[in-house]
Amino acid sequence: MLNSEMPKKGTQPVDALCDESYLHVELVDGRVISVPTAWIPALEGASATERNSMEFLAASLLWPDLGAEIQVSTLLCGRDAIRKATSSQIEINADALLRSVSERLDQ
Template sequence: MTSLVFETDDMRPVRAWCADGEVHVALADGRVISTPLWWYPFVSGLDDKQLNDIELMYEGIWWTAVDEGISVKSMFLGIKAPGAKAPDRAA
Protein backbone atom coordinates (compact mmCIF):
# COMPACT_ATOMS: atom_id res chain seq x y z
CA MET A 1 0.00 0.00 0.00
CA THR A 2 1.23 3.49 -0.75
CA SER A 3 0.81 6.50 1.49
CA LEU A 4 -1.59 9.24 0.57
CA VAL A 5 0.03 12.27 -0.97
CA PHE A 6 -1.81 15.42 0.05
CA GLU A 7 -0.17 18.15 -1.99
CA THR A 8 -1.28 17.38 -5.52
CA ASP A 9 -2.76 19.46 -8.31
CA ASP A 10 -6.13 17.72 -7.74
CA MET A 11 -6.22 18.93 -4.12
CA ARG A 12 -5.33 22.51 -4.99
CA PRO A 13 -7.90 25.02 -3.65
CA VAL A 14 -9.82 26.79 -6.42
CA ARG A 15 -12.36 28.62 -4.22
CA ALA A 16 -12.82 29.30 -0.51
CA TRP A 17 -15.56 30.95 1.52
CA CYS A 18 -16.93 31.13 5.05
CA ALA A 19 -20.61 30.64 5.87
CA ASP A 20 -22.73 29.24 8.68
CA GLY A 21 -19.80 28.92 11.08
CA GLU A 22 -17.64 26.91 8.68
CA VAL A 23 -14.85 27.46 6.20
CA HIS A 24 -15.44 25.72 2.86
CA VAL A 25 -12.77 24.97 0.29
CA ALA A 26 -13.51 23.76 -3.23
CA LEU A 27 -10.71 21.65 -4.65
CA ALA A 28 -9.54 21.32 -8.24
CA ASP A 29 -10.92 17.77 -8.42
CA GLY A 30 -14.46 18.95 -7.63
CA ARG A 31 -14.64 18.07 -3.93
CA VAL A 32 -15.63 20.61 -1.29
CA ILE A 33 -14.27 20.20 2.23
CA SER A 34 -15.45 22.10 5.29
CA THR A 35 -14.30 22.58 8.86
CA PRO A 36 -15.75 24.60 11.74
CA LEU A 37 -14.45 28.14 12.09
CA TRP A 38 -13.97 27.63 15.85
CA TRP A 39 -11.03 25.39 14.91
CA TYR A 40 -9.20 28.60 13.98
CA PRO A 41 -9.36 31.08 16.90
CA PHE A 42 -7.27 33.60 14.95
CA VAL A 43 -10.34 34.41 12.79
CA SER A 44 -12.80 34.75 15.70
CA GLY A 45 -12.92 38.57 15.61
CA LEU A 46 -13.36 38.93 11.86
CA ASP A 47 -16.55 40.19 10.24
CA ASP A 48 -18.10 38.44 7.20
CA LYS A 49 -16.19 40.59 4.71
CA GLN A 50 -12.85 39.85 6.38
CA LEU A 51 -13.70 36.15 6.77
CA ASN A 52 -14.26 35.94 3.04
CA ASP A 53 -11.18 37.92 2.05
CA ILE A 54 -9.24 34.72 1.43
CA GLU A 55 -6.19 34.19 -0.74
CA LEU A 56 -5.72 30.79 -2.36
CA MET A 57 -2.36 29.10 -2.04
CA TYR A 58 -1.22 25.87 -3.68
CA GLU A 59 -1.58 23.89 -0.43
CA GLY A 60 -4.19 25.93 1.45
CA ILE A 61 -5.85 29.26 2.11
CA TRP A 62 -4.80 32.54 3.77
CA TRP A 63 -6.86 35.17 5.61
CA THR A 64 -5.28 38.50 4.74
CA ALA A 65 -6.88 40.38 7.68
CA VAL A 66 -5.00 38.30 10.26
CA ASP A 67 -2.02 37.16 8.17
CA GLU A 68 -2.79 33.50 9.01
CA GLY A 69 -3.80 30.49 7.02
CA ILE A 70 -4.54 26.78 7.00
CA SER A 71 -3.58 23.91 4.76
CA VAL A 72 -5.93 21.57 2.97
CA LYS A 73 -3.98 18.74 4.60
CA SER A 74 -4.78 20.05 8.10
CA MET A 75 -8.46 20.24 7.19
CA PHE A 76 -8.47 16.63 6.00
CA LEU A 77 -6.59 15.44 9.09
CA GLY A 78 -8.76 17.39 11.52
CA ILE A 79 -5.88 19.43 12.90
CA LYS A 80 -7.15 22.41 14.89
CA ALA A 81 -5.13 25.58 15.53
CA PRO A 82 -3.60 26.02 18.97
CA GLY A 83 -6.15 27.40 21.41
CA ALA A 84 -9.20 26.05 19.53
CA LYS A 85 -12.08 25.44 21.90
CA ALA A 86 -15.47 24.04 20.96
CA PRO A 87 -18.36 26.39 21.66
CA ASP A 88 -20.57 25.56 24.62
CA ARG A 89 -23.59 23.58 23.55
CA ALA A 90 -26.99 24.52 24.92
CA ALA A 91 -28.60 21.72 26.89
Template sequence: MNTAVNVIEPLLLNAQVTDDEIIAHLVDGRTISVPLVWSWRLTKATPEQRRHFEIIGDGQGIHWPDLDEDISIEGMLYGSPARRTKVAATRLTEKGAGSSD
Protein backbone atom coordinates in the same frame (compact mmCIF):
# COMPACT_ATOMS: atom_id res chain seq x y z
CA MET B 1 5.20 -7.04 -5.77
CA ASN B 2 5.52 -3.35 -6.56
CA THR B 3 2.57 -1.10 -6.16
CA ALA B 4 2.74 2.31 -7.76
CA VAL B 5 0.68 4.91 -6.00
CA ASN B 6 -0.09 8.10 -7.81
CA VAL B 7 -0.67 10.56 -4.98
CA ILE B 8 -2.35 13.73 -6.13
CA GLU B 9 -1.93 16.72 -3.85
CA PRO B 10 -5.31 18.13 -2.79
CA LEU B 11 -5.59 21.62 -4.27
CA LEU B 12 -8.09 24.39 -3.66
CA LEU B 13 -10.21 25.70 -6.50
CA ASN B 14 -12.32 28.13 -4.48
CA ALA B 15 -13.44 28.73 -0.92
CA GLN B 16 -16.10 30.43 1.12
CA VAL B 17 -16.37 31.31 4.78
CA THR B 18 -19.71 31.38 6.54
CA ASP B 19 -20.52 32.32 10.12
CA ASP B 20 -19.93 28.66 11.06
CA GLU B 21 -17.66 26.99 8.49
CA ILE B 22 -14.71 27.25 6.17
CA ILE B 23 -15.75 25.49 2.97
CA ALA B 24 -13.17 24.45 0.37
CA HIS B 25 -13.98 23.33 -3.16
CA LEU B 26 -11.11 21.23 -4.47
CA VAL B 27 -9.94 20.87 -8.07
CA ASP B 28 -10.75 17.13 -8.00
CA GLY B 29 -14.44 17.87 -7.36
CA ARG B 30 -14.53 17.27 -3.61
CA THR B 31 -15.94 19.80 -1.18
CA ILE B 32 -14.64 19.77 2.38
CA SER B 33 -15.47 21.93 5.35
CA VAL B 34 -14.23 22.54 8.88
CA PRO B 35 -15.81 24.45 11.74
CA LEU B 36 -14.91 28.13 11.85
CA VAL B 37 -13.84 27.70 15.47
CA TRP B 38 -10.79 25.78 14.19
CA SER B 39 -9.32 29.22 13.63
CA TRP B 40 -9.50 31.49 16.66
CA ARG B 41 -8.43 34.42 14.47
CA LEU B 42 -11.29 33.85 12.01
CA THR B 43 -13.74 33.34 14.87
CA LYS B 44 -12.90 36.80 16.19
CA ALA B 45 -12.77 38.46 12.74
CA THR B 46 -15.46 40.56 11.11
CA PRO B 47 -17.42 39.08 8.19
CA GLU B 48 -15.53 41.44 5.86
CA GLN B 49 -12.16 40.19 7.16
CA ARG B 50 -13.28 36.58 6.71
CA ARG B 51 -14.29 37.22 3.10
CA HIS B 52 -10.94 38.84 2.26
CA PHE B 53 -8.71 35.83 1.55
CA GLU B 54 -6.21 34.68 -1.05
CA ILE B 55 -5.46 31.23 -2.37
CA ILE B 56 -1.90 30.20 -1.46
CA GLY B 57 0.39 29.00 -4.25
CA ASP B 58 -1.29 26.62 -6.66
CA GLY B 59 -4.12 25.95 -4.22
CA GLN B 60 -2.30 24.49 -1.22
CA GLY B 61 -4.23 26.66 1.22
CA ILE B 62 -5.97 29.89 2.14
CA HIS B 63 -4.39 33.10 3.48
CA TRP B 64 -6.24 35.95 5.19
CA PRO B 65 -3.89 38.96 4.87
CA ASP B 66 -5.83 41.19 7.27
CA LEU B 67 -5.58 38.53 9.99
CA ASP B 68 -2.20 36.95 9.20
CA GLU B 69 -3.94 33.56 9.17
CA ASP B 70 -3.16 30.57 6.93
CA ILE B 71 -5.02 27.27 6.68
CA SER B 72 -3.72 24.48 4.49
CA ILE B 73 -5.97 22.12 2.58
CA GLU B 74 -4.03 19.20 4.03
CA GLY B 75 -4.69 20.60 7.51
CA MET B 76 -8.40 20.72 6.74
CA LEU B 77 -8.33 17.14 5.44
CA TYR B 78 -6.30 15.71 8.30
CA GLY B 79 -7.95 17.62 11.13
CA SER B 80 -5.35 20.16 12.18
CA PRO B 81 -7.01 23.18 13.81
CA ALA B 82 -5.03 26.41 14.13
CA ARG B 83 -3.12 26.66 17.38
CA ARG B 84 -3.12 29.78 19.48
CA THR B 85 0.18 31.54 19.72
CA LYS B 86 1.96 31.33 23.06
CA VAL B 87 1.19 35.02 23.70
CA ALA B 88 -2.53 34.56 22.99
CA ALA B 89 -2.72 31.45 25.17
CA THR B 90 -0.97 33.27 28.03
CA ARG B 91 -3.40 36.20 27.78
CA LEU B 92 -6.35 33.82 27.83
CA THR B 93 -5.03 32.10 30.94
CA GLU B 94 -4.41 35.43 32.68
CA LYS B 95 -7.89 36.76 31.85
CA GLY B 96 -9.72 33.53 32.61
CA ALA B 97 -11.28 31.03 30.28
CA GLY B 98 -14.42 33.12 29.72
CA SER B 99 -12.55 36.13 28.34
CA SER B 100 -11.47 36.73 24.79
CA ASP B 101 -8.17 38.23 23.65
Protein backbone atom coordinates in the same frame (compact mmCIF):
# COMPACT_ATOMS: atom_id res chain seq x y z
CA MET C 1 3.68 26.54 5.59
CA LEU C 2 6.62 25.91 3.36
CA ASN C 3 5.57 27.14 -0.06
CA SER C 4 8.14 24.81 -1.60
CA GLU C 5 6.02 21.82 -0.54
CA MET C 6 4.14 20.36 -3.46
CA PRO C 7 0.45 19.80 -2.81
CA LYS C 8 -1.01 16.33 -3.17
CA LYS C 9 -2.89 15.91 -6.43
CA GLY C 10 -6.41 17.27 -6.12
CA THR C 11 -5.88 19.29 -2.93
CA GLN C 12 -5.38 22.73 -4.44
CA PRO C 13 -8.11 25.14 -3.31
CA VAL C 14 -10.05 26.76 -6.15
CA ASP C 15 -12.90 28.43 -4.27
CA ALA C 16 -13.95 29.06 -0.69
CA LEU C 17 -16.69 30.64 1.36
CA CYS C 18 -16.58 31.35 5.06
CA ASP C 19 -19.86 32.00 6.85
CA GLU C 20 -20.33 32.53 10.59
CA SER C 21 -20.18 28.81 11.33
CA TYR C 22 -18.13 27.06 8.65
CA LEU C 23 -15.26 27.42 6.22
CA HIS C 24 -16.21 25.66 2.97
CA VAL C 25 -13.35 24.94 0.55
CA GLU C 26 -13.73 23.58 -2.98
CA LEU C 27 -10.74 21.62 -4.22
CA VAL C 28 -9.51 21.29 -7.80
CA ASP C 29 -10.73 17.67 -7.93
CA GLY C 30 -14.30 18.76 -7.13
CA ARG C 31 -14.44 17.87 -3.44
CA VAL C 32 -15.88 20.39 -1.01
CA ILE C 33 -14.70 20.23 2.57
CA SER C 34 -16.22 22.14 5.47
CA VAL C 35 -14.78 22.78 8.91
CA PRO C 36 -16.22 24.81 11.79
CA THR C 37 -14.80 28.32 12.08
CA ALA C 38 -14.56 27.66 15.83
CA TRP C 39 -11.60 25.39 15.04
CA ILE C 40 -9.69 28.34 13.50
CA PRO C 41 -9.27 31.12 16.09
CA ALA C 42 -8.41 33.82 13.52
CA LEU C 43 -11.72 33.22 11.74
CA GLU C 44 -13.90 32.78 14.79
CA GLY C 45 -13.65 36.42 15.85
CA ALA C 46 -13.35 37.94 12.38
CA SER C 47 -15.95 39.92 10.46
CA ALA C 48 -17.61 38.43 7.37
CA THR C 49 -15.43 40.62 5.16
CA GLU C 50 -12.24 39.53 6.93
CA ARG C 51 -13.24 35.84 6.84
CA ASN C 52 -13.81 35.99 3.08
CA SER C 53 -10.76 38.11 2.17
CA MET C 54 -8.54 35.15 1.41
CA GLU C 55 -5.98 34.16 -1.17
CA PHE C 56 -5.56 30.71 -2.66
CA LEU C 57 -2.03 29.36 -2.65
CA ALA C 58 -0.87 26.07 -4.16
CA ALA C 59 -1.73 24.03 -1.07
CA SER C 60 -3.27 26.48 1.39
CA LEU C 61 -5.56 29.40 2.13
CA LEU C 62 -4.13 32.72 3.29
CA TRP C 63 -5.91 35.54 5.12
CA PRO C 64 -3.40 38.42 4.82
CA ASP C 65 -5.44 40.84 6.96
CA LEU C 66 -5.71 38.28 9.75
CA GLY C 67 -2.16 36.97 9.51
CA ALA C 68 -3.47 33.43 9.15
CA GLU C 69 -2.69 30.61 6.75
CA ILE C 70 -3.88 27.03 6.80
CA GLN C 71 -2.92 24.13 4.59
CA VAL C 72 -5.64 22.09 2.89
CA SER C 73 -3.91 18.94 4.15
CA THR C 74 -4.36 20.24 7.70
CA LEU C 75 -8.08 20.84 7.09
CA LEU C 76 -8.37 17.27 5.83
CA CYS C 77 -6.73 15.93 9.02
CA GLY C 78 -9.40 17.33 11.33
CA ARG C 79 -9.82 19.35 14.49
CA ASP C 80 -6.70 18.34 16.41
CA ALA C 81 -4.38 19.04 13.45
CA ILE C 82 -6.09 22.40 12.80
CA ARG C 83 -5.81 23.47 16.44
CA LYS C 84 -2.14 22.48 16.56
CA ALA C 85 -1.36 24.36 13.33
CA THR C 86 -3.26 27.51 14.31
CA SER C 87 -1.88 27.62 17.86
CA SER C 88 1.65 28.00 16.49
CA GLN C 89 0.43 30.89 14.28
CA ILE C 90 -1.01 32.62 17.34
CA GLU C 91 2.36 32.36 19.10
CA ILE C 92 4.17 33.72 16.02
CA ASN C 93 1.70 36.62 15.71
CA ALA C 94 2.08 37.44 19.42
CA ASP C 95 5.87 37.49 19.08
CA ALA C 96 5.63 39.81 16.06
CA LEU C 97 3.30 42.13 17.96
CA LEU C 98 5.65 42.28 20.94
CA ARG C 99 8.63 43.07 18.67
CA SER C 100 6.63 45.82 16.96
CA VAL C 101 5.62 47.41 20.27
CA SER C 102 9.18 47.15 21.56
CA GLU C 103 10.56 48.81 18.43
CA ARG C 104 8.07 51.67 18.76
CA LEU C 105 8.95 52.20 22.40
CA ASP C 106 12.66 52.32 21.53
CA GLN C 107 12.10 55.16 19.04
